[in-house]
Amino acid sequence: MKESDLKDKIDINKLPVHIAIIMDGNGRWAKKNGQPRVFGHQNGVKAVREATEAAAELGVKYLTLYAFSTENWNRPAFEVNALMTLLVQTLRKEVQTLNKNNIRLQAIGDLEKLPSKCYRELLEAIEKTKDNSRMTLVLALNYSAKWEITRATRLIAEQVKKDTLKPEDITNEVFANHLATKDIPDPELLIRTSGEARISNFLLWQIAYAELYFTPLFWPEFRKNNLYEAIINFQNRERRFGKTSEQIQT
Numbered sequence: 001m002k003e004s005d006l007k008d009k010i011d012i013n014k015l016p017v018h019i020a021i022i023m024d025g026n027g028r029w030a031k032k033n034g035q036p037r038v039f040g041h042q043n044g045v046k047a048v049r050e051a052t053e054a055a056a057e058l059g060v061k062y063l064t065l066y067a068f069s070t071e072n073w074n075r076p077a078f079e080v081n082a083l084m085t086l087l088v089q090t091l092r093k094e095v096q097t098l099n100k101n102n103i104r105l106q107a108i109g110d111l112e113k114l115p116s117k118c119y120r121e122l123l124e125a126i127e128k129t130k131d132n133s134r135m136t137l138v139l140a141l142n143y144s145a146k147w148e149i150t151r152a153t154r155l156i157a158e159q160v161k162k163d164t165l166k167p168e169d170i171t172n173e174v175f176a177n178h179l180a181t182k183d184i185p186d187p188e189l190l191i192r193t194s195g196e197a198r199i200s201n202f203l204l205w206q207i208a209y210a211e212l213y214f215t216p217l218f219w220p221e222f223r224k225n226n227l228y229e230a231i232i233n234f235q236n237r238e239r240r241f242g243k244t245s246e247q248i249q250t
């Protein structure tokens, strides 16, 4: 279907405010094409551009992309280095485009443990785009939900120990305010490419009520139309939040 035809099927008044994507399948895509895994990562950048542009054009306010998990350090050093180099290159190259499109960059994860060159490049890109307001692009880098939840627990425990917070005052909201996503609304739609139906330690707290969408496409194949398809699918679901269908319809 033509890009514009699918786009027209989206109800602009019922857009998810926040979409999160587990960008998976770069390696398998490369293999399918008889190329080394790193070739897949390089070609994943185009899909990042397409998803970002499509989301911003529609009016989505937050797009979170899972780019590197705390578990991904366990890959061969060669691949980890290639991913970090690609990150630096892409950040450097795309800052201008982000500014042109009025997109603010943010990042979640244990960022200080990234190689110092990546960390500096990332902070610079965040600083240079901080006043942009159309959409926030959040990169999850050296991120995992268990890292994030453990860290929040530690921060809260320290306050209880210092007597600045009472255990009975720890609510959902207080806990959420200690997560890396504290200023970001929870994603309503979570997309994973490559056909795997798992979460892989991504945003466990925040996706409590997200709609999950799995596509067999490998990440380097993902285009604007595929984001539109996911959003149309999302808009046809009934989100009940524990209530009955009848309660939702009245």
Ligand code: IPE
Pocket (backbone or CB within 6 Å): 023, 024, 025, 026, 027, 028, 029, 067, 068, 072, 083, 194, 219
């Ligand atoms: C996703 O693609 C990118 C990262 C996890 C960094 P993969 O590299 O996981 O590709 P597959 O899943 O091995 O095909």
Ligand code: IPE
Pocket (backbone or CB within 6 Å): 022, 023, 024, 025, 066, 067, 068, 069, 071, 072, 196, 198, 200
């Ligand atoms: C999840 O993909 C992490 C990212 C997309 C950055 P993985 O390829 O690392 O996930 P698993 O290991 O197959 O679950």
Ligand code: MG
Pocket (backbone or CB within 6 Å): 024, 025, 026
């Ligand atoms: Mg993978």
